[in-house]
Amino acid sequence: MKLVIVSGRSGSGKSTALHQLEDIGYYCVDNLPVALLPELVATFRPSSGERPMRLAVGIDARNRSQDLSRFADIAETLREQGCNPEIVFLDARDDVLLARFSSTRRRHPLSSSQRSLSEALAYERELLGAISDHAHLRLDSTSLSVHDLRETLKCRLGDREHRAIRTILIESFAFKHGVPLDADLVFDVRCLPNPHWEAALRDLTGLDEPVVEFLDGQTMVNALHADLLGFLGRWLPCLQASDRNYVTVAIGCTGGQHRSVYMVERLAADLGDSLGELQIRHRELNRKGITA
Structure with a gap:
């Protein structure tokens, strides 16, 4: 049952x-x-x-x-x-x-x-x-x-x-709207260069190619991505092994539109399905009706 x-x-x-x-x-x-x-x-x-x-x-x-x-x-x-x-x-x-x-x-x-x-x-x-x-x-x-x-x-x-699959959710969010209450791990990417200050990128999101290209070209972005990927790749399996059917990883920036969205998409692509079922959610974009 x-x-x-x-x-x-x-x-x-x-x-x-x-x-x-x-x-x-x-x-x-x-x-x-x-x-x-x-x-x-x-x-x-x-x-x-x-x-x-x-x-x-x-x-x-x-x-x-x-x-x-x-x-x-x-x-x-x-x-x-x-x-x-x-x-x-x-x-x-x-x-x-x-x-x-x-x-x-x-x-x-x-x-x-x-x-x-x-x-x-x-x-x-x-x-x-x-x-x-x-x-x-x-x-x-x-x-x-x-x-x-x-x-x-x-x-x-x-x-x-x-299915004997444990689910990992990686979601982006805006700190100005509060940290998700259901998050198990929270990471802050507000230290990264902000595309909001580039006029041509301001109205775009981390799903758009110009924003991706801008952030891909930043040394700080690549360094933080490597650190997060190494951390999650090492410790998420430990959380799963502790009889956790669900794990939520929340990544936040100021507005939840550019940097956090980009980082969620990039990490999800690199982690793939090696850790089980991987789901993506962009909290602030969903509120605005924006989808990938």
């Missing part, structure tokens, strides 16, 4: 995640009491000869706090049942979550006359800490549209249960 547990703070996209999983063939159960997980798995365990089910369960802070604190023990019980759950945890910056609740005018499940929305978000992070600490895949939905989130989940969860 394939079991995906979807959790995260309210407003981060859990419902969207469950809808996407349902669309790719999972049987989805939302807001299940976490203490009932072993019973649910036993109920859906396939009989001899039956095709294993794909089950996705949403668990959030509406659970009893004493049950959430026992999550590690419950997960161990599942493993003893022969089911090794894959845990996906979604989150976003507090200011973004506050804005989402403001725009939808929905009440946070933990807010009350004695607890403000910002206090409810902080309390929710505390309650879900036991699940967050055991997450295999963390997704930062701060800058993701509903469409982007669905595509990310489809790409990263899709049919992976049929």
Whole structure:
């Protein structure tokens, strides 16, 4: 049986995640009491000869706090049942979550006359800490549209249960918009010459040949690329060997348009598929609707 547990703070996209999983063939159960997980798995365990089910369960802070604190023990019980759950945890910056609740005018499940929305978000992070600490895949939905989130989940969860492949995501981002919350490794390339100051290159991106040629010709760029390639080539396999199904490498520059995009593309091309399934994402370009 394939079991995906979807959790995260309210407003981060859990419902969207469950809808996407349902669309790719999972049987989805939302807001299940976490203490009932072993019973649910036993109920859906396939009989001899039956095709294993794909089950996705949403668990959030509406659970009893004493049950959430026992999550590690419950997960161990599942493993003893022969089911090794894959845990996906979604989150976003507090200011973004506050804005989402403001725009939808929905009440946070933990807010009350004695607890403000910002206090409810902080309390929710505390309650879900036991699940967050055991997450295999963390997704930062701060800058993701509903469409982007669905595509990310489809790409990263899709049919992976049929393949023994670990996934590495290399993404570019802009420091001025914040470091991705789901990044395992973060590298800063703002020290490199900036094509933004070249009038002919300002409106282009790191995907465009003139920008590539400009950066290819810079000694500093080639030196940093060699260092990053050597580091990732040596240490990413170690991360994979530590039972990490997902590893996210984030490379940032000031605007997420030129240097970080270029470096992500160049590193991905050099790393190839030698480390498993390699995915590329350009956070700021995606927001602008720019694709490779």
